Amino acid sequence: MKKTSKWLLALMLVLLLVLAACSGGSDEETTADEPAEEGTEEGTEKDAGDEKSAEDGLVSIDDFAVDKTNSGEAIDGGTLNFGLVSDTVFEGLLHPVFYEGDPDYQVMKFFAEGLLSVDNNFNYTQDGAATWEVDEAGTTFTFTIGENVNWHDGQPVTAEDLAFAYEVIGHPEYTGIRYYAVENVVGIDEYNAGEADTISGIEIVDDKIIKITFKEANPSLLASGIWDDPLPKHIFKDIPVAEMAESDAVRVNPIGFGPFKVESIVPGESVTYTANEDYWLGAPKLDGITLKVVTPQTVVQALQTGEIDVAEPFPTAQYADAVDSLSNVEFLGQTDLAYSYIGFKLGKWDAEAGENVPDPDAKMADANLRKAMWYAVDNNAVGEQFYQGLRWAATTLIVPAFPDYHDATVEAPSYDPDEANKILDEAGYVDVDGDGLREDPDGEELVINFAAMSGDDTAEPVANYYIQAWKQVGLNVELVDGRLLEFNTFYDRVEADDEGIDIYSGAWGTGYDVDQNGLYGRAAGYNYPRYASEENDRLLEDGASEASMDVAHRQEVYKEWQQLMVDEVPVFPTLYRAEVVPVNERVTDWTIQWSLRDNAYHEVGVTQEEPVLP
Structure with a gap:
């Protein structure tokens, strides 16, 4: 980053000029005052034939496929080289019960998988490692684990292993956030x-059959809302729960029942995997996979030289420059289950009570301040200038x-910077001393400390754009520690409610379940703003209630x-x-279809031993 800081600053200044031009409301530009253009099944993407896209080089996601076009027959064996794109190391919490960040998920996806499968609408099917039945009340599920589903050490995956995962997550000394x-x-x-030694709603019928009874019927129970990742009890039973996340069983010698086994870390x-010949869907075509961390700055070169065959998550900001130089790859694409956001620190996590507790005196407690900061930024322009249209202005917290x-x-x-200025004026945030920066309603200096994480070459100019946009409406926003924070450091400090952080820029992968309790519920550890309200409690409870088994009702609730x-803008x-x-x-046979991507790696092959070069 040091070597590129000068041109990044220049790029940021160019962006600011472009944003200023875009804000003029030209008929030829789509400004952030207009809704996102529609034209696809989901109503969110730009039409592939749109004249604006053709003129300004914006890319339409409609032009991508989700399945790789095979250029020949797969050979027997071979090794695939996977690039985990990250500017930092992966943390190494390599079990679903304990992991938190996407880098660890990328490592796990080749060897760890859940028992249940989903379709492309994220509803459970009967095609997974376990089948299921539900009673008429919609509260008791019976899961039958396949007889041929075994851990990598040869031990069968049992009903007791799934029950054990619930016992660990529910244990008072559990250190994770699930x-x-x-x-x-x-x-x-x-x-x-601590009032019971067992969970009364879990019944082990036999080695492969388990019944789980839920408090109430919930639409999410049929749509990716059931915990289906077992924990091998024969390995973890003698490890204290409080020490599990740091144990060798998680960090050094993790096992699963997926298509590949971890050989070394x-x-x-990096991680080296070998084929799991005993995989329940059949032996993989590949002999193995080698995963290595590659930085966003070097990922294109690594693809060009054949150092890696696949790169995830690929930095979309580099697509326009990379597509012409990477004639040896095919780009797959789709709308992601993810969004970027700005979060406001509004309280603290009460570990003893297990809930988020808002602080009415927090610096960012005034919703008017928060809303003005939203009006002050042009996210449409950011998406177009930095991501060629492969990211676009978001409006709600439920993704398209x-x-x-x-x-x-x-x-x-x-x-709408004029609206931002108006809101701030009316809320009492005014420039008292004439320096161009607003004081708080008590006339005291207002400095808003902004945590942003490092990443690809867009991370710094995008963060600086937001700071400049807020300064344009008189708000003094400064980077925490005067720099971008490394991924793990960023989330450690945000999760710990670091008092030096007032606002932060984050991103969420939403998962397959539309239920929002896991991100914004009062008891959610992932609720990093520490937001809570009675109305939020009511709506989230209703959205996950028996009444919301009626889709129309659930749609109205959300x-x-x-x-x-x-x-309220938390x-x-x-x-x-x-x-x-x-x-x-x-x-x-590489695919990014939601229904297949976690259960199709055994089908992936290669047509030759060496990578195809440009």
């Missing part, structure tokens, strides 16, 4: 409080990839919730995302 995923199970509260840097629930009509703030988040979404994935031409 409790929200099991809190609907009957008896979990008593178990977590260079902590934070959930078309049944995303509310495209929500009245969200869009770029419509109200999306508007509540716009009104966070505001900045950009929706497309994901693009480059795949070397020698690779066969």
